[in-house]
Amino acid sequence: IIMTQSPASLSVSPGERATLSCRASQNIASNLAWYQQKPGQAPRLLIYGASTRATGFPARFSGSGSGTQFTLTISSLQSEDVAIYYCQHYNNWPYTFGQGTKLEIE
Amino acid sequence: EVELLESGGGIVQPGGSLRLSCAASGFTFTNYAMTWVRQAPGKGLEWVSVISATSGTTYYADSVKGRFTISRDNSKNTLYLQMNSLRAEDTARYFCANKVGGIHSSFDYWGRGTLVTVSS
Numbered sequence: 312i313i314m315t316q317s318p319a320s321l322s323v324s325p326g327e328r329a330t331l332s333c334r335a336s337q338n339i340a341s342n343l344a345w346y347q348q349k350p351g352q353a354p355r356l357l358i359y360g361a362s363t364r365a366t367g368f369p370a371r372f373s374g375s376g377s378g379t380q381f382t383l384t385i386s387s388l389q390s391e392d393v394a395i396y397y398c399q400h401y402n403n404w405p406y407t408f409g410q411g412t413k414l415e416i417e
Numbered sequence: 418e419v420e421l422l423e424s425g426g427g428i429v430q431p432g433g434s435l436r437l438s439c440a441a442s443g444f445t446f447t448n449y450a451m452t453w454v455r456q457a458p459g460k461g462l463e464w465v466s467v468i469s470a471t472s473g474t475t476y477y478a479d480s481v482k483g484r485f486t487i488s489r490d491n492s493k494n495t496l497y498l499q500m501n502s503l504r505a506e507d508t509a510r511y512f513c514a515n516k517v518g519g520i521h522s523s524f525d526y527w528g529r530g531t532l533v534t535v536s537s
Contacts, residue, residue, distance in 0.1 A: 344523035346462070353512055353530055354454075354462065359523040397462055401521045404476045408462040 312337050312400050316409035324417040329385040331412045333376075333398035341377050342402040348411075349394045357396070358383065390416055419443040419526040421513050426531030433503050437531055439496040439513030444526075446494040450516040452524055453487065453498050455509035455533075465511070466498065481507075503535045 313336040323329045333343070345358040356365045358374035361381055371386040385392055393416055398409040425437040439451070453465040466477045466487040475487050486499040496513050510532050514524035 342521060346524075348462075353527040354524075355527065356523055356525050359518070365525075399462075399464075399523070401523055403521065404467070405478055406464045408464070411461050 312339065312402065312407055314398055314400055314407050314409035316396075316398055316412050318412060319410070320413040320415065322415045322417045323385075323388045325390065326387050327417075329388050329392070329414060331383040331396055331414070333381040333383070333409050335379045335381070335400055335402075337402075338378050339400045339402040342400055343374075343376070343381050344399045344401060345374055345383050346397045346399065346408075347394045348397065354397065385414075388414075388416065419515070421515070421526060421528030423511060423513055423528045423531035426511065426533045428534045428536060429503055430537050431504060431535055433535070434499070434501045435503065435533060437498040437500065437511055437513075437533070439498075439528060441494045441496065441513075441515070444515065444517075447491045451487075451489060451496045452514050452516060453496075454512045454514060454524065454527075455507075456512070456530070457506075457509040460509075463509075467516070468496070500533070503533075505535050507533060508535045509533060 315334045317332045341361040343361045346354040347357045348354040362374045373384050375382050395411045395413050397411045420442045422440045452467040468475045468487045484502045488497045510530040512530040514527040517525040
């Protein structure tokens with residue numbers, strides 16, 4: 312299964328909404344996760360089951376979608392949200408990641 | 418608090434071998450599957466291998482199949498990755514992670530990784 316993320320990079324003003332997209336080449340139901348990776352750090356689970364927020368992440372992060380189209384939304388961008396965001400399917404092995412979206416502050 | 422600490426990385430020549438370890442604490446290691454993910458310098462994430470809680474089931478990415486072997490010692494709360502016939506394209510930071518969910522689930526907690534460089 313090929314995971315395609317768009318855009319490759321995104322620049323958003325503080326307080327504005329950021330919308331990241333992920334598309335699967337096959338139906339993966341809701342078997343999708345989002346990870347946040349800040350510079351020099353390990354990835355951190357952000358969203359699983361397409362829409363369930365992992366422990367420690369604020370409510371401004373939300374995930375949606377099912378089947379082949381998924382979205383990660385950050386409702387009001389903060390400076391600490393600068394990172395690369397990866398989607399990953401876990402529908403069947405091999406799990407695959409998207410190429411990532413680099414999110415920057417404008 | 419969940420902690421995963423990878424070790425064993427380093428510089429190795431093409432064709433050489435290396436064994437990575439991942440020491441786990443803060444959760445019941447014997448209950449959960451474990452996985453390895455790698456990230457080449459400046460690149461994205463690539464899943465490498467997974468092992469079930471009891472070591473009964475393993476899977477590998479095609480890129481490492483036949484060269485890498487995943488294993489675990491539940492008595493030591495430690496995950497391993499034996500890497501043989503290393504190639505330049507295996508150069509990456511290798512992360513271990515646990516899978517708290519069911520058979521198909523996300524990678525919940527990650528270590529900081531260990532860097533493997535394959536170069537002559």
